[in-house]
Amino acid sequence: MGTKGREIVGMDINKVLTLLNKAFADEWLAYYQYWLGAKVVAGPMKDAVIAELIQHAADELRHADMVSTRIIQLGGTPLTTPKKWLEQTNCGYDPPDDPFVKKILEQNIKGEQCAITVYNSIIEQVGLKDPVTYNLAVQILEDEVEHEEDLQALDEDLQVMLKK
Ligand code: FE
Ligand code: FE
Ligand code: MG
Numbered sequence: 001m002g003t004k005g006r007e008i009v010g011m012d013i014n015k016v017l018t019l020l021n022k023a024f025a026d027e028w029l030a031y032y033q034y035w036l037g038a039k040v041v042a043g044p045m046k047d048a049v050i051a052e053l054i055q056h057a058a059d060e061l062r063h064a065d066m067v068s069t070r071i072i073q074l075g076g077t078p079l080t081t082p083k084k085w086l087e088q089t090n091c092g093y094d095p096p097d098d099p100f101v102k103k104i105l106e107q108n109i110k111g112e113q114c115a116i117t118v119y120n121s122i123i124e125q126v127g128l129k130d131p132v133t134y135n136l137a138v139q140i141l142e143d144e145v146e147h148e149e150d151l152q153a154l155d156e157d158l159q160v161m162l163k164k
Contacts, residue, residue: 010129017076025085027064043101112148
């Protein structure tokens with residue numbers, strides 16, 4: 001880690017690392033929830049939903065990469081086991097045990113709403129005390145806001161279809 005880059009962080013670095021590792025856990029769990037959801041989902045509009053889930057899975061994996069890069073820059077270690085993801089996650093993991101499209105969409109909308117809350121909270125806590133982490137959280141938040149909107153739009157189309 002660059003010494004000056006670390007020196008400018010105007011708050012407890014361990015506090016930042018805790019926030020980032022919890023978000024890192026969320027991203028891996030979100031990735032897997034989307035990845036598996038795309039495999040098992042069934043019902044009307046399945047093809048459109050699968051395309052969106054695959055795209056979101058790729059985004060969550062990219063977020064995990066972005067967050068891990070920052071953790072390492074700050075001298076930390078990204079969580080080393082999946083067990084720790086489950087212990088430290090903010091948003092948890094909803095298994096796609098019921099593969100019906102409506103249920104899968106609802107689970108992932110809930111996940112995105114949690115992610116939005118988490119990154120907004122990181123932005124508020126870190127603020128200008130750590131502008132690099134702040135910027136990272138803003139970039140990811142933009143994606144999570146888009147994810148929620150994409151899923152809610154699909155859910156609205158599905159409602160119309162189910163009522164016919
Ligand atoms: Fe994400
Ligand atoms: Fe997301
Ligand atoms: Mg999308």
